[in-house]
Amino acid sequence: MKSKIALISPYPELTNIAKRISVAQGEDIDIYEGVLEEGVEIAKKLSNQKEADVIISRGATGALIRKNIDIPFVSIEITDFDVFLALYEAAPFSNHIGFFGYDYKKGHFDFELFSKILNKKISCFYYKSEKELREKLYESKESGIDMAVGTGACIIEEAQKLGLKGKLVFSSASSVLQAIITAKNIRAVIEKDRGQKELINTLLEHITEGIIALDEERKVIMYNSVSEKLLKAPKKEVLNKKIFDINFNTLQKIYKDSQLAKEEIIEIENKKLLVKRSNINIDSKNIGTVITVQDISKIQEVEQSIRTKLVKKGLIATYRFEDIYGNSKILLETINKAKKYSCTDSTVLILGESGTGKELFAQSIHNESKRSDGPFVAINCAALPENLLESELFGYEEGAFTGAKKGGKAGLFELAHGGTLFLDEIGDLSLNLQAQLLRVLQEKKVMRLGGHQLIPVDVRIIAATNTDLKNKIEEGKFRRDLYYRLNILTLTIPPLRERKEDIEVLCINFIKEFNELYGKKISPQLEDKIYKLLFDYHWPGNVRELKNIIEKCVILCEDQKISYSLISSLLNETGLIQNNDLNDRQKIIVNIGTLEEMEKQIFKEIFLKYNNKKEVARVLGVSRTTLWKKMKEYEK
């Protein structure tokens, strides 16, 4: 909105001049007429109702207006020319002219020169009050003055009362124009200032912190909506009031309880706020104070989202309890127990053979827990050498060791802050790292390698092992105290051979999953004789092994159905390598390579053993045509 200029004229001649200039300048100036109090009333109304941003007036009316309004005021100054014009017009009717003006005009006009040009005697009188004016007028009459020239209507009125002639000094067009130019300049500054204020206000409203600025008298001059929300004190009750006069003690509390240039946690209405108070100094002079207020839970949320972003894709828990397939009583009981563990924040120790689904359970517990929005960080303690594992777990400061990254590195404990840290194969942790882990679990703080500062971490630990920790304790390879720390809630995942009822559901779901992955349409229903085969197998690699076999089947199967022979050959393939009870005729050894390479080896070995195409096709569970195609392919 454009700022407005208003001109209050004390007499009609000035009104006309102002109107003329306003039109000539193409300026939309609001012109009003009013003398003294009347003019002040108009000015007050314009100012209060924000209908004017700058007011122009002159003389005594102007002086009164200036005293009564808060907005900028421009006075139409009386120039030498205006005074000279009045003296020139008065000269033919007088022998001795008296000039009467306010005290502050003393020495302003060159009366000696005017007297010379007009060849007329001119005396000057200045006054500070109406009483003094009357005294000076009386004095002047006594000394032979017959004409009073004055800058205000009141002078002329009083002079006439004493029988003197009077002549008012009018403002010329150039004086009015000068005042309008000054008012326009002020308006430009106001508009610029207003633009800057709007910018600051927009910024204040976009900041996630609460900002309260006080001037040197502790009057609130800035207060954004975040502060309003956090301190539960509405803007209109706070702005432009001294902090200790405000009715809301929340503001006084944060002012009193905060410390200069230091962050302080202050509780307001059950909410923990981080408050900082700083002085604003210009040229080492204090001109006010700024207080910032932040909701700690918001900071934690932001910190969490940053941490979560930092945690790479692989460190996020993807599995949930619904993804654990199986309907055996024992598995359902285990899931049930795990769900109960999810509601707590205690450490969980998962026991089970390799491939039983320990990590699957750990992820599901995390995703079901109140930490589900936080990171899930998993580490296999057996996969890394001790010193590497140490720096991975606890992080390090720059220069902690040769090769340490610039700026240091956060450890997995820090990355898992607010979430869960899954320590797989905990039984393989060295005694030194066991001691460090125990310390972190007790203190809930980590110190980076080469660091001096303890960093608080809020992490839930889920540990897993496929070894008997009690044996390890007996052998002196595992700390008893750590065992008791970890073993608060225990979850034992039964091996697949003890819950073979799960095989069917597992197969159906794995076939569906791999169909989707490899774009196949293989029926998830398997023949009964296939299930018999699967039930008879002892599954040393547990669910992982079953999953791998199904994956191979889906890749190798060329029909809509997985054949008995394909499954049996794959079982033999894996089973034979692991099961020494089987005779040599059923055994082949395949070197690990790409699927194509391994497939080639399988064909070759089986051919060597059976040397009969029909038999080979039967064992491999493929048609004779497929076998022929494969042979052609491998001959190349």
Ligand SMILES: Nc1ncnc2c1ncn2[C@@H]1O[C@H](COP(=O)(O)OP(=O)(O)OP(=O)(O)O)[C@@H](O)[C@H]1O
């Ligand atoms: N009940 C189940 N339902 C679906 N998938 C399962 C189930 N159990 C295990 N799996 C799958 O089997 C594979 C092995 O599981 P996981 O890695 O959780 O086992 P683990 O016990 O942690 O193994 P290790 O001790 O070797 O680390 C994964 O691909 C997992 O998704």
